[in-house]
Amino acid sequence: MASEQQEEFLTFADEDEVPGVEAGHGKEHWKVIIVDDELEVHHLTRMVLSDFEFDGQRLEFQSAYSEEEARQVLRDHPDAAIVLLDVVMDQDDSGLKLVRYIREELKNQAVRIILRTGQPGQAPEKVVITDYDINDYKEKTELTTQKLFTTIMAALRSYRDIMVIENNKVGLEQIIKSSADLFELKSMKKFASGVLTQLTSILNLHKNALHCNSFAVAKGQEKIYVLAATGDYELSDNDRVENVVPPHVLHCIEKAFRDKQGEFDGDHFTCYFESKTGRENVIYFEGQKSLTEWNRYLIEIYCSNVSVAFENLYLNEEVETTQKEIIFTLGEIAETRSRETGNHVKRVAEYSKLLALKYGLPEEEAELVRLASSMHDVGKVAIPDAVLNKPGKLTREEFELIKEHANYGYAMLNHSNREIIKTAAIIAYQHHEKYNGTGYPNGLAGEDIHIYGRITAIADVFDALGSDRVYKTAWPLEDILEHFRQERGQHFDPKLVDLFFENLPAILKIREQHCDPF
Ligand code: C2E
Ligand code: SIN
Ligand code: SIN
Ligand code: FE
Ligand code: FE
Secondary structure: OOHHHHHHHHHHHHHOOOOOOOOOOOOOEEEEEEEOOOHHHHHHHHHHOOOOEEOOEEEEEEEEOOHHHHHHHHHHOOOOOEEEEEOOOOOOOHHHHHHHHHHHHOOOOOOEEEEEEOOHHHOOHHHHHHHOOOOEEEEHHHOOHHHHHHHHHHHHHHHHHHHHHHHHHHHHHHHHHHHHHHHHOOOHHHHHHHHHHHHHHHOOHHHHHHHOEEEEEEEOOOOEEEEEEEHHHOOOOOOEHHHOOOHHHHHHHHHHHHHOOOOEEOOEEEEEEEOOOOOEEEEEEEOOOOOOHHHHHHHHHHHHHHHHHHHHHHHHHHHHHHHHHHHHHHHHHHHHHHOOOHHHHHHHHHHHHHHHHHHOOOHHHHHHHHHHHOOOOHHHHHOOHHHHOOOOOOOHHHHHHHHHHHHHHHHHHOOOOOHHHHHHHHHHHHOOOOOOOOOOOOOOOHHHOOHHHHHHHHHHHHHHHOOOEOOEOOOOHHHHHHHHHHHEOOOEOHHHHHHHHHOHHHHHHHHHHOOOOO
16 A cells, blocks of 8 residues: 555544544443542542443543643543543642643543542632533542442543544545545546545544455456455455455445445445446445444445546546547558658657656646647648658748648647647647747747747757658757757747756657667
């Protein structure tokens, strides 16, 4: 598991370390902190409450014998349910100072504070209960066996109710936060593992993290395969599901696909998702304990949000796949027509992305430039063969014809609303504009030329000069670099030429990686 995810778990666990109100598996205890300078009080309290039980959980005691020690214990046990607090210890008002410490410094509003005093004169009940945020006030003499029982029982009940509200709040906040995150995620795999992680934290199952198994599966043409997994099924990505899970789990998954809906069943549940384009996914989740009504409610809200994100995701995926196919088809057509080698398009794409990134464009936009720049010469498909592939120097008329490839390319691409195609249209249109305004087709100058156009101009020429063409042989690298020095601020944006030279090693590496076979 990625360390980032682990951190998320840890953070979540820290924030949320309360005895699982819903965790009925008997290992949790209600924590009670006894703060008193008399040893006897500790013994007595522990003895009297030794077989106390509430909601299937027993008590666990922590003891502190001074104000200082109490601060430490309170810090160490933010999940305490009750503090039994003596008023007079080191100082007459030690207990009262601790109340302020708990509520104001530790900001713990949940723990129930029961003040116990042997000297009511030091802290009169009326004053204390009014001025201090405590939950009960008892004189020590009052705390007979039965009375203590009743007091603790009432305090735990109220603590439990507070924690249910608190947990619900945390769960809802988690859902709101994680649903928003999901829309950011692009790949199906990331999406699936994000969903599993979030479900885990929503359900608080991280307490049994070792026993909490989950995975997301997708239905392919013939098989169901695993997209992401946790617990026992981790590391089984891409595997066929039947190789990974036991038969009864497989049965649950197949049922979800068949019924086209998920279901809750004791300690496990399935969620079913279908995108508008017909892609189907199932998430299977199993924990150690039965899900409460509240858990189910959270899961249902979460799953309905996931459904929406899921539809978007597959929609994006499909659109992107289509776009990439179009791009490569078009790029290839252009390549074949002008007999340029297959790697020209790839190199121009990589140089362009590198320059885009170095220029400061965000990763997503740079990726767009990479894909789109492979179409820069797509307009050449409209140029007659005799001209395009003429072995020698072009006449003026012939060159005028070739210059039209920029307009043709733009005309072919400018009808789309798709981000990639729009980018490609700009690039096809402007990649022969020059910074000093002497380029074509429109003689644009400086920053009037779109940054995409200025970037691909450098990438294209760098590659053209270094390659054999029907009309010329490749230039030596030193001549090419000299050409760029001379054309800095003339043909090319000076800032980009500087970036080009600063990143020359990376550029040469790309050239090597996609070199033409000879
Ligand atoms: P291309 O071969 O992809 O070249 C792209 C750009 O690289 C050229 O744009 C030019 O700016 C630069 N470039 C390529 N080779 C040379 C060169 O030997 N010297 C210099 N100074 N620059 C070079 P340009 O000039 O607008 O040409 C656009 C397209 O027209 C070229 O794309 C190529 O397909 C075609 N073309 C240009 N000149 C000739 C030619 O003499 N004969 C033939 N058959 N085609 C040519
Ligand atoms: C979380 O569970 O807090 C977020 C996990 C993720 O986005 O991958
Ligand atoms: C469920 O949580 O079981 C239903 C969610 C869904 O199928 O969309
Ligand atoms: Fe061109
Ligand atoms: Fe080109």
